[in-house]
Amino acid sequence: MTITLELSPDLEAKVNRNAEQNGMRLEDYVRQLIENAPPPQEKSLMETLSPAEFAIALREWSESHTHWAPLSDEAISRESIYGDSH
Numbered sequence: 001m002t003i004t005l006e007l008s009p010d011l012e013a014k015v016n017r018n019a020e021q022n023g024m025r026l027e028d029y030v031r032q033l034i035e036n037a038p039p040p041q042e043k044s045l046m047e048t049l050s051p052a053e054f055a056i057a058l059r060e061w062s063e064s065h066t067h068w069a070p071l072s073d074e075a076i077s078r079e080s081i082y083g084d085s086h
Contacts (some may be wrong), residue, residue: 013051019029046054074080 015030016026018051019026022029024032049057
């Protein structure tokens with residue numbers, strides 16, 4: 001496939017300079033840039049859903065997990081965490 005790009009003189013000089021610094025032909029350098037480019041990132045749910053839709057999805061997700069009984073007051077008391085400080 002052949003692709004023609006119109007570059008500003010400054011950008012053309014920069015790309016040529018980078019190719020030369022890497023000891024590569026311009027075509028090979030540009031091909032390498034394209035091959036090594038990171039894949040496009042998928043949008044997160046927050047970007048694709050309205051705030052109301054996201055709230056519903058979040059609630060459904062949280063409800064799909066096992067519910068655990070809350071800890072007792074004794075389990076989270078200062079004494080049970082730090083022990084007897086006498």
